[in-house]
Amino acid sequence: MESMIVSSVDSLWVVIAGILVMFMQPGFMLVETGFTRSKNSVNIVMKNFMDFSVGAITYWAFGFALAYGGTTLGGFLAYGNFFLEGDSLTYFFQVVFAATAATIVSGAVAERTKFSAYLVFQPFICGLIYPIVTHWVWSGQGWLGDLGFIDFAGSGVVHMVGGFAALAAVTVIGPRIGKFDDKGSPLPLPGSSMVAGALGVFILWFGWYGFNVGSALAVVEVDLASIAVTTTLSAAAASISAMYTSMISGKPDVTMTLNGALAGLVGITAGCANVNNLGAVLIGLVSGVLVVYSINFIEKKGLDDAVGAISVHGVCGAWGILAVAIFDTTDGLIYGGFSLFVPQIIGMLAIAIWAFITSFIVLKTINSLIGLRVTPEEEIAGLDASEHGTAAYGDFILKK
């Protein structure tokens, strides 16, 4: 009876945590619509609903099978239990993670991508690219887990996958019309609502407690609160450091501050159960600085990431994986985890390369078959009108 109570309580928490992670979906939606122009908001809404909807069906049909299907093919992928029945707890907690990985790409390629092409790409990331990485790390059968690679809640498995898929996507799709001037210098494109963007970030922060604390997958004899605290401290430190970094070149910037909070959350995700509070603060401080420089660097390279997703999820995800090796305290030393550098670097590179190359191949193929981009006329008119025949804010008067 006691063990039944323990397992029921553990399961209860994983279900609640999964519900919190599911709520990150509107968080992403609000960040993406808030940071981009009103004429493309409906399109973003539609992509976000399809991220979770197509993602849930895809992950049920075959994504779960490739990650946790039972038999492993050499630690690379699993096989079995397609069109899942049973194993509901693992499915539920994993499917919301899969949808997170997918939705990261949506923001980066906003305002110029054909909706039909996006729908073709979506199942690949939820059903194939992401599940295989989870098999490597979290299945108990994978090659990276065997190496001793540590990624407690997914700085690499979820965020780097999304971030490097986004990098492939903006490389293939190209920048928005008007993002760069004739000399290639980036121009600001006004976001439709900083309040919506900020609400989105707060919702993500809220859901992230499900993400990180839920990844303990247990309650009894686990110090859940300590994970909540490292998560909080890193996000807080990063939003402060990002704000002050933005002030080097001007006034305290709201998009950098908001992306800073997300950067701190991504950065602590791998190590949230392995570092102490001071480590968490330091991880956050670095994340906040890193995200500002990374966003500016990527823009200067002529890449157009509409919401900063590559920097937040890809770059800070990689930093989070490395940070485990620097700040891990689980062996009893303060900063004694240097033996972790080898598996962490291998894992970081493997995930980045896998997510980038597979996404690049899939997107290039889609591009040559049906085209990834709307026409320039459609892009200028806005995707809401051209792709969905409607407007997001029907009775407001908008600029241009």
Add this chain to the structure above:
Amino acid sequence: MESMIVSSVDSLWVVIAGILVMFMQPGFMLVETGFTRSKNSVNIVMKNFMDFSVGAITYWAFGFALAYGGTTLGGFLAYGNFFLEGDSLTYFFQVVFAATAATIVSGAVAERTKFSAYLVFQPFICGLIYPIVTHWVWSGQGWLGDLGFIDFAGSGVVHMVGGFAALAAVTVIGPRIGKFDDKGSPLPLPGSSMVAGALGVFILWFGWYGFNVGSALAVVEVDLASIAVTTTLSAAAASISAMYTSMISGKPDVTMTLNGALAGLVGITAGCANVNNLGAVLIGLVSGVLVVYSINFIEKKGLDDAVGAISVHGVCGAWGILAVAIFDTTDGLIYGGFSLFVPQIIGMLAIAIWAFITSFIVLKTINSLIGLRVTPEEEIAGLDASEHGTAAYGDFILKK
């Protein structure tokens, strides 16, 4: 001690689930304001606050007494424990359901209903019409429960009650000025914010896990995750099928997709603990198709449901009740529950007729006593100005 732990953990989950269901209130508010015009947004906000506030007081004063008051009057209604003290757990989980049933009507009759009249109607649904149906089904003393009627989380008890009350309401109140042209063909009225509407649907989806998984009313030895999974799969399948159905007559439509997700949630609510994953996907696929045809059908009949509430909650609620009979797997067969058809059809008809007729009588009476509609001048000016002396978006410039 062990049984004390078990009951405490069970209660904890019901409290948390109730909190999640309470959060559906802003979800409804956002869907309703997002899908309607800015000039009526304050009025919708006020109705939503009164739905929960008047609902909570009404349900405390007498609604609970009629549903769970102790003594049953022939399985039709209970009696006792007015102005409730004690029984807090049942009250809390039920009051958020009662408010849900009430708020469904609010959206359907938006943009033309007198606020004072709405306030008179509201207590009837929260305090009388809804509680009596719960007595029939969930009290352990009711005639429908005795028949073997299955409605795990309320496709019928909550959503059909709200949906058929909404049908009565739009029948009595009539369409908005400008909704139909001279020949009776429906015209589109632009919604003020698809982003708000989408956030509302995501919030409802999030809260629905409290609704469905919470209805287990227990944790230990219950497979909560499986209910979360059927809920997720049905909503996902429905938003996809609604989107593709909308494409038959045009571009992928955002309001249909959003209503599709809600339709899938309503559809699975009765059977979420009784069907398997494949059944959930099929229930969702049907819900998504059904809601699109139902919305168009109701509009063609000259009825003006401002947000699609009748189709989402009434029609898909009825489908959810029927679907239990088709897809129930609790007897060990795959689709073996055909013996359930008789109680399910009786329950479905009884709830639909009860909710429609009682609402119709109450609304007709209110209409003859104080009038349900604002004047045409007030309606054209918008209810925010005429009923509340304010504007929802004070410093934005709006059309017209």
Add this chain to the structure above:
Amino acid sequence: MESMIVSSVDSLWVVIAGILVMFMQPGFMLVETGFTRSKNSVNIVMKNFMDFSVGAITYWAFGFALAYGGTTLGGFLAYGNFFLEGDSLTYFFQVVFAATAATIVSGAVAERTKFSAYLVFQPFICGLIYPIVTHWVWSGQGWLGDLGFIDFAGSGVVHMVGGFAALAAVTVIGPRIGKFDDKGSPLPLPGSSMVAGALGVFILWFGWYGFNVGSALAVVEVDLASIAVTTTLSAAAASISAMYTSMISGKPDVTMTLNGALAGLVGITAGCANVNNLGAVLIGLVSGVLVVYSINFIEKKGLDDAVGAISVHGVCGAWGILAVAIFDTTDGLIYGGFSLFVPQIIGMLAIAIWAFITSFIVLKTINSLIGLRVTPEEEIAGLDASEHGTAAYGDFILKK
């Protein structure tokens, strides 16, 4: 093993409740941006992010040490455990409360306060003024706790601290340009979005269940649901009574109704575990009336509280502390707690005076060193442009 399960379940609930309270941050942000003008929304967003971020770091560095650091200095403040490691559960639940106290001030002084000055003030309230009050009441070592002062979830400790700090702040900073005419009569300044404001209030109501029910700090053998019910009933009663009170001088007013709901939540916070349902309804009814008269009274005194924070949190917080003495039923009598009047009145006065005077001194000092207010030109242009170089709604056309 059993006691391990009990303590793990208790901790689980405190973590979940802390997550809910953290979510109150975007609730405050939405209320504040919704009730004020669009040209200052980014500034409010930035203040809210810094409230939680600077608050979390400050409370980690020294706030916790002064509240719960171990050794008490005469029941006035604690000392020890600076730059906290360990004690994660207490930190996490307390830090979200500290951020709540801080963010209350942000709304009152909106639309004219210098961002840099706000950043200087913020650590004082999160790291000093609030922690010392918690030491008085909740540490088990403080002088107010020893007196028998009852404040279950913080009507005084959190809300009065925030509300009276806000009173000091608006006194020092002065009214916004355009708030009063030449004769000193208050003028309405239109809020940017009542829908955002209403969403904020619903989010606060949702998070408040974490605040009040979480303050039980335990699950097993605790009637959590009864706290959820008193909380619900008071908020519901207050939003109704505030609405009807607003109708004395006009139409049913949305900002008064929304502030009414908050007033009822603040009012019940001290006594939510000590009063019965009828008591909760009565506390709420009074709160809703009180907040309307208080807002009008404060405005007539020439004080400019942009969102009504002094009335909601300060005045209704004081009422909540008194209400415990009137409605406490824990000694088995219906309204038998009259012996509580002495400690409740002492505590109420002590907290009000402490929060007002310390805030006043700190703000006066900041004012003389760097200035608290932007220039009139910056204020008229809006703080988003002048302080952050951006606009909240980049592609919407706004008035003026």
